[in-house]
Amino acid sequence: MSVLSEYSPKRYLKVSLFLTVMAIAVYFAMKACRVDLASMFESLFTNGDVYLRFIDLDWSTLWHMVKAAAVTVLLAALATPLAACLSIIVAIAGARNISKPWFRLPARISLGLERALPDTVVLFVFIAAFGLGVFPAVFALALGSLGMLGKLWADGIEEVDDKSLEAIRANGGSLWQSIRYGIIPQVMPAIISNSIFRFEVNVRAATVLGGLAGVGIGYELSRAYSLLEYGRMGMAILVIVVVVHLCERFSGFARGKLLISGGLE
Amino acid sequence: MSDIVYPPSIPTDAYRKPSDKFRTRSGFFLGFTIILVLVGAVLGFNPFMLIYEFHNVQDLADRALPPNFELLATQRSAYASLAETVSMAFLGTLFGGAFALVLAFLAAKNTTPSKALSSVIKNLFALERALPSFAVMLMFQIAVGVGPFSATIALTIGSIGMFGKLFSEAIESVDPKPIDAIATVGATRSQTVRYGVIPAVLPSIVSNWFYAFDVNVRSAIALGAYGGGGIGFQLVLAQKTLRHDDLLAWVFFILILIASLERVSDFLRSRIIKKGALK
Numbered sequence: 001m002s003v004l005s006e007y008s009p010k011r012y013l014k015v016s017l018f019l020t021v022m023a024i025a026v027y028f029a030m031k032a033c034r035v036d037l038a039s040m041f042e043s044l045f046t047n048g049d050v051y052l053r054f055i056d057l058d059w060s061t062l063w064h065m066v067k068a069a070a071v072t073v074l075l076a077a078l079a080t081p082l083a084a085c086l087s088i089i090v091a092i093a094g095a096r097n098i099s100k101p102w103f104r105l106p107a108r109i110s111l112g113l114e115r116a117l118p119d120t121v122v123l124f125v126f127i128a129a130f131g132l133g134v135f136p137a138v139f140a141l142a143l144g145s146l147g148m149l150g151k152l153w154a155d156g157i158e159e160v161d162d163k164s165l166e167a168i169r170a171n172g173g174s175l176w177q178s179i180r181y182g183i184i185p186q187v188m189p190a191i192i193s194n195s196i197f198r199f200e201v202n203v204r205a206a207t208v209l210g211g212l213a214g215v216g217i218g219y220e221l222s223r224a225y226s227l228l229e230y231g232r233m234g235m236a237i238l239v240i241v242v243v244v245h246l247c248e249r250f251s252g253f254a255r256g257k258l259l260i261s262g263g264l265e
Numbered sequence: 266m267s268d269i270v271y272p273p274s275i276p277t278d279a280y281r282k283p284s285d286k287f288r289t290r291s292g293f294f295l296g297f298t299i300i301l302v303l304v305g306a307v308l309g310f311n312p313f314m315l316i317y318e319f320h321n322v323q324d325l326a327d328r329a330l331p332p333n334f335e336l337l338a339t340q341r342s343a344y345a346s347l348a349e350t351v352s353m354a355f356l357g358t359l360f361g362g363a364f365a366l367v368l369a370f371l372a373a374k375n376t377t378p379s380k381a382l383s384s385v386i387k388n389l390f391a392l393e394r395a396l397p398s399f400a401v402m403l404m405f406q407i408a409v410g411v412g413p414f415s416a417t418i419a420l421t422i423g424s425i426g427m428f429g430k431l432f433s434e435a436i437e438s439v440d441p442k443p444i445d446a447i448a449t450v451g452a453t454r455s456q457t458v459r460y461g462v463i464p465a466v467l468p469s470i471v472s473n474w475f476y477a478f479d480v481n482v483r484s485a486i487a488l489g490a491y492g493g494g495g496i497g498f499q500l501v502l503a504q505k506t507l508r509h510d511d512l513l514a515w516v517f518f519i520l521i522l523i524a525s526l527e528r529v530s531d532f533l534r535s536r537i538i539k540k541g542a543l544k
Contacts, residue, residue, distance in 0.1 A: 022359075025355065026355075026356065028352070029352035029356050030356065032345070032349050032352040032413070033353055033356060033413040033416075033417045034413060034414050035414050039409070040408055040409045040414070043408045043409065044408050047407075047408070051404070051407075054404070071308065074304050074308055075308070077304060078301060078305055078308065081297075081301060082312065113520070116523050116524055116527070117516070117519070117520060117523075118519065118523070119483075120483070120486050120487040120490055120497060121486065121500065121515075121516055121519050124490075124500045124501075124503075124504050124512060124516075125325075125513075125516060127504060128329070128509050129321045129324075129325040130314070130318065133309075135310060135311070135314055138308075138310050138312075139315070204397060207397045207399075208397060208399055208484075209487075211399065212490055212501075218397070218399070221399075221403065225403045225406075233403070233404075236400075237396070237400050237404075240396070240400065241396055244395040244397070245391070245395040248395065
């Protein structure tokens with residue numbers, strides 16, 4: 001009789017209630033977003049030939065775009081180690097087994113706050129203080145990674161085997177020695193692997209944030225859009241896709257290599 | 266009284282000479298640091314600007330404090346922007362996730378109807394993940410104009426790439442034994458998927474869906490800054506009109522919004538997964 005219970009009214013009631021709530025939510029969300037599929041398809045059909053201009057790439061700007069993309073990648077390359085160095089300090093302060101409670105709480109709260117703040121918001125605060133440019137972009141990226149990396153590592157440090165720490169303390173090791181010889185060797189592989197992954201994430205984020213801060217390929221793209229130079233825009237998008245994909249491949253390759261060769265023990 | 270036993274003598278220069286491992290490693294770190302410093306010099310990035318131009322932060326504090334919390338009462342568009350950002354993320358996650366789910370079943374190795382289709386879809390996912398969503402949004406703004414609709418489309422398309430991969434990996438890692446068992450008793454292809462694959466992947470799909478919502482709220486703010494409307498646009502507006510007290514108030518609102526959305530999604534997720542409401 002499992003078939004009968006499968007179609008029980010109670011079950012249907014739940015499902016239909018869920019679907020109704022979702023439908024109402026979708027209706028109001030569509031209203032708030034002014035979703036108008038009919039006009040979208042109409043304009044796609046009548047003016048769709050605009051998109052052909054994207055394919056007509058402006059190859060004369062290739063070198064310019066590649067240089068801008070290099071700036072974007074370098075932003076991420078600067079921000080990631082900066083965040084890694086800062087977050088290891090915060091993580092040590094925020095780990096239960098080596099830090100004091102009154103030290104741990106503020107470190108954990110600031111990490112949580114940083115994770116909750118989207119990096120766009122951090123960027124705008126930095127722009128408000130320091131103006132447009134490389135500086136706010138790098139710091140927004142670094143602070144964005146800091147929350148995530150710091151939490152991962154603080155948790156990683158808390159999971160470290162207590163016995164090795166105790167052994168070092170019992171042999172008369174100081175706090176710093178127990179960090180250096182008890183904790184760092186155990187968490188280092190995860191730290192480096194996560195940082196490389198974070199680099200990949202940061203390249204994507206640097207495209208977006210750079211566009212708002214006025215540096216790199218993201219800015220080139222939004223400028224080409226403002227100038228309505230579609231060929232230029234297409235070129236920028238092509239370069240972004242290639243560069244982001246290459247960074248993804250690099251990050252996967254480097255992480256695989258580090259894990260396999262075990263060069264971090 | 267016995268003689269004192271000393272440990273075997275260690276050649277004294279063993280302490281002085283750094284080991285090969287230490288030397289290669291410190292050489293690597295030194296090289297890495299030098300490269301970073303050079304990169305910073307090329308880009309004109311100076312981290313110490315934070316210290317010696319700290320007066321900028323003080324100036325900002327003068328202008329931004331106290332935050333203008335009254336803008337919720339005075340600006341009628343404030344609530345609308347909050348609603349726009351949340352709605353964009355909600356719709357993008359819902360529709361993007363739904364499309365991604367269908368495509369993931371077509372792309373996963375164990376449920377795909379044909380290998381060629383699977384590789385085509387997987388490559389599309391990879392392409393989409395490499396395409397930043399603000400580029401998609403700018404392209405759609407040509408068709409639908411500036412506003413939250415374009416951001417919704419961009420978030421939908423972005424979610425397809427991001428979560429198509431996650432979903433198809435979840436489907437591929439399903440235990441094949443129950444599926445074999447279902448197929449053995451004569452189930453059709455769709456029945457195998459319905460009773461063998463879906464119950465196994467549903468928890469991970471649901472939790473990914475909620476995770477996607479969290480991610481999409483953040484990217485909705487970034488997209489808004491490029492002309493997608495919502496909170497992101499309010500940030501740009503506050504920054505361009507130098508209303509830094511508004512900016513700071515928005516920062517607080519965003520913090521509260523994200524923290525409370527996280528609470529709600531945690532609550533719903535644990536309810537749905539633990540109570541098995543979807544089984």
